[in-house]
Amino acid sequence: MSTQVLTTETPIVLPHGWKKEVAETLGIHPxxxxxxxxRGxxxxxxxxxxxCAKEKYGQKR
Structure with missing residues (x-):
């Protein structure tokens, strides 16, 4: 029996408004x-x- 591990990949382009939604999720200001x-x-x-962006918008692979 083999176990498959799912990883989440960050999408190449994040959707419009992603910064505001991530800020609300983390409880910080946009x-x-x-x-x-x-800053990087x-x-x-x-x-x-x-x-947070990876978990919210990423694709499971």
Missing amino acids: NTVKTALK INDPTYKHIMK
């Missing part, structure tokens, strides 16, 4: 999302934002 995206991958908030 401007915080914008700032974290500008070294920002800890960026990692939370991308994880």
